[in-house]
Amino acid sequence: MKILLIIFVQALLQISKDKLYHYMNKKTIQRLHDDMASSIMSAPINLFFDVTAHGAIMQRFTKDLFQISHFLYLLDRCMEPMVEVVAILSLIMTQNRTTIIIVPFLMVYFLYL
Numbered sequence: 397m398k399i400l401l402i403i404f405v406q407a408l409l410q411i412s413k414d415k416l417y418h419y420m421n422k423k424t425i426q427r428l429h430d431d432m433a434s435s436i437m438s439a440p441i442n443l444f445f446d447v448t449a450h451g452a453i454m455q456r457f458t459k460d461l462f463q464i465s466h467f468l469y470l471l472d473r474c475m476e477p478m479v480e481v482v483a484i485l486s487l488i489m490t491q492n493r494t495t496i497i498i499v500p501f502l503m504v505y506f507l508y509l
Contacts, residue, residue, distance in 0.1 A: 402490065406483050413479065417472050424468065425461055432457060 436453065439445070489495045 398490065402487050406487075409479075409483070413476075417468075421465060421468050425465055428464055429457070429461060432460065 436444070485495075485499055489499060
């Protein structure tokens with residue numbers, strides 16, 4: 397019964413992490429787009445829009461938004477194994493009470509290794 401509860405909690409945490417990632421990614425990209433659009437719209441017409449082609453502006457928008465989105469995706473993929481390690485360690489600590497004392501010392505040891 398305890399294992400089923402742990403599996404349910406881990407699945408719930410995974411789903412909430414994915415939802416949080418998508419929400420943060422959407423808000424970050426939306427805010428970046430709004431900031432970029434407002435700064436371009438406030439640029440002087442004769443110094444920016446007459447000199448810069450519309451295709452170059454769109455390409456720059458697309459490239460910047462893609463790079464930020466890709467960076468957030470990679471950050472999420474790098475954080476996922478750490479979340480899984482914490483989940484596995486918590487599962488081990490619920491089954492074996494002596495590891496509650498040992499695991500924090502091992503984490504500090506590996507942190508400074």
